[in-house]
Amino acid sequence: MGAWDVDLHEIIIVGAGIAGLTAARTLQDMGFDSVVLEKSKGIGGRCATRRLGEGIFDHGSQFFTVREPAFQELVDGWMLRGAVKQWTHGFPVIGDVTELAGHPRYCGVDGMTSMAKAMAEGLDIRREHRVKRVTEARACWQIEVEGGVRMRAGVLVLTAPVPQALRLINDENTWRIGAALSPLLVIHYSPCFAAMALLDGPSGLPVPGRPASRRVPFPGLPTTSARASRPARSR
Ligand SMILES: Cc1cc2nc3c(=O)[nH]c(=O)nc-3n(C[C@H](O)[C@H](O)[C@H](O)COP(=O)(O)OP(=O)(O)OC[C@H]3O[C@@H](n4cnc5c(N)ncnc54)[C@H](O)[C@@H]3O)c2cc1C
Secondary structure, X not given: OOOOOOOEEEEEEEOOEHHHHHHHHHHHXXXXXXXXXXXXXXXXOOOOEEEEOOEEEEOOOOOEOOOOHHHHHHHHHHHHOOOEEEEEOOOXXXXXXXXXXXXXEEEEEOEOHHHHHHHHOOOEEEXXXXXXXXXXXXXXXXXXXXXXXXXXXXXXXXXXXXXXXXXXXXXXXXXXXHHHHHHHHHOOOOOOOOOOOOOOXXXXXXXXXXXXXXXXXXXXXXXXXXXXXXXXXXX
């Protein structure tokens, strides 16, 4: 038996962020089994929550909105299960008494990863499985995971940020499908800083804890949120 004759799966999804979990959930609803490989200990990707002392920080996405009925149905389900809450209906300009009557902004009840955890229930997610390389083979994909694990899949779904995903498939064989990949080569990501500060008193930010983006107290930071004012949080 060769090294690649083991562990064949119908579908392998790389990344347990919102995209990977959505793909796995959708496929499961359609009757397909998939395995999700995630390099980190936690899930959620850039929907990231970190605990530090008394603080809980959402250092990736801080809220989300709903534009599609199908997504609303999903969000209603998460709310029923206590994973997600409506946070606010808008953000005031500092110093203004603007009525917050916009569309709802939702957040995780115990940090933004609550949503990912709700989506992950019942899925086969292999954490601390960093994919090193994927190559095309006859009628399947070969996936090399750090630590020597090798897997094969009939279908491969890559959900890592595009430059990272392209690095995984930067292989002589795989580039035979180069024409399909070339539109992805022009995608660039802009880096950003996320600062986490544990305050020893009230933040002074107006309710709901985040000013409108165009007026922030700290120049250079695009948005600022204080978690203490979010609903159903212990802090
Ligand atoms: C600071 C910040 C603030 C944001 N604020 C908001 C907001 O307020 N509202 C909003 O809607 N959006 C916001 N976003 C954007 C939002 O977080 C992302 O669009 C979304 O989370 C992306 O999800 P994704 O699943 O596509 O990718 P990711 O979340 O990046 O998931 C990719 C996953 O793949 C894993 N992975 C990568 N490489 C490998 C590998 N080789 N092997 C195995 N696993 C791998 C990663 O660990 C990760 O878990 C924000 C983003 C940032 C960074």
